[in-house]
Amino acid sequence: MNPTIIVGVIIVVIIFLGIFTVKQQSAVVVQRFGKFNSIRQSGLNFKIPVVDKIAGVVNLRIQQLDVLIETKTKDNVFVKLKVSVQFKVIQDRVYDAFYKLEYPHDQITSYVFDVVRAEVPKLILDDVFERKDNIAVAVKAELNEAMTTYGYDIINTLITDIDPDIQVKNAMNRINAADREKVAAEYEAEASRIRIVAKAKAEAESKRLQGQGIADQRREIAQGLVESVDVLNKVGINSQEASALIVVTQHYDTLQSVGGETNSNLILLPNSPSVATDMLTNMVASFAASSKVKDMMETPNIALAKKGGYKQQNNDNEDDLN
Template sequence: MGTFAGIFIVVIVFFIIISGIFTVKQQTAALVERFGKFLSIRNSGLHFKVPLVDRIAGKINLKIQQLDVNIETKTKDDVFVILKVSVQYQVTRARIYDAFYKLESPSAQITSYVFDVVRAEVPKMKLDDVFVRKDDVANAVKSELNDAMLDYGYDIIRTLVTDIDPDDKVKASMNRINASEREKIAAEFEGETERIKIVAVARAEAESKRLQGQGIADQRREIARGLEESVEVLNKVGINSQEASALIVVTQHYDTLQSIGSQTNSNLILMPNSPEAGSNMLNDMIASFTAASQIGDEMKKQNDRKAIQEKPD
């Protein structure tokens, strides 16, 4: 009986000693109390506490943690939006005691401050400004949280506005506006493309007309040169310039009639086509040139006399 009691006592003592041994994981801190009073902070590793006297009051996570907060608020132009703000925070090693004993629920405290800041900042902005200046909202939240949570042993690493979700009707209206704007831009591009095509066609036609005119001018120049050479040849055999011109016109007249007659499907009619037509045309042209030259000389004489009379003494 005594031996059994001794074994029992040894076993009890062994379990009591074993109960005093504990481990703390990496990036974690354990707070030990003795008779309900804070005793020490134990970091990662193997530790010992006095059995039945000391107890682990709790463990605190030293990793960077993230809290997502959804806030519904109204913008300056009376549009309700839901903002999702992500807060990344961490317990500072130097203030583990404050983080554990001063604050009952850090997530609830952070959420309250986020609500307060967002509902103070967003109503100052229009909906479009909220999208553009979301970083300003995030920085305002971070600044306010840093000042408030530092006393509780929490360091705010980063705050991000990760989502902005307007009312469904507002989103539908925004989509219609964007679609209309894109259609407007597409129409402008199509109009510009059509204008470029028209300009290109006009330039091509202008270039074609220029080349056509140049070709006609070159053709007439060569014709005139040939006529000049023909007149010179005829002058050498005793035919004067007027007779030579008449002979050339009549020759070309009959060459044209012969060309028309050789084409069965031609619709061209040359008028007049009598034998004396070429000579009559030439005489009419010479008479017109002579009359125009006389009128020009007379006008020049009148202008000279008028200029002499108006000249001051």
């Protein structure tokens, strides 16, 4: 075989073995005889075959590590927290990230455990929910201080989940439900009070209007009776006869209205013509008795008044004699 061809083949193989590419957002650590030689960035690169060796590839993209931690709060409630840590390798410190720290995920997890278990026991369960951002900030500050030495930059830390014990969650749900029922009961009571007040006002207004209507009705009836008596007096009927006639007329008008009702629960009294006369007689007797009682009550007062006047006159006479 032609030596030139052999040399050409060897050169092609060497070139082929020495050429390599690095992906975007990645860095390659090249060692020469087991010792660090260089860091190659993305693109087409060349190394000496057999002499140079790719030791590893470092990812420069942002990565996320989820850490699940169980700890206890100040009020002795066990709670599980899920902490998401977003980090990346600093581009100009790939050497430190590759050689100083063998297991970065384990290191980050240890720091997260340490900070969370130092912060959460200071807080009660309700404050853990309210101040989860403060816990995340404390975790980030601690991680930044520790991981920068190893060439890592902590982008952000998030408390993505807080999960108390199942019994605690059930108790919290019952408390929340009881509070909502209390508020609902207060609103229902207020609505009931408003309905009762409105109903009472409506009934009061109805009674007032009803009373006013009855008063107006009686006033008109009285006015009608006066006019009726005046008309009967003008045709020669005295007041007693006119009253009897009006009572009898109203009596039979009442019977007629009762008879016209289809559904009536009224009790019918005797309706003979003598009933009206008896009613009138009773009314006249009542008026006479009332007048007599009034006269008897006024007589002593008149006597006392006269007696007092007599004594006053005697005293005046005695004063004149003196």
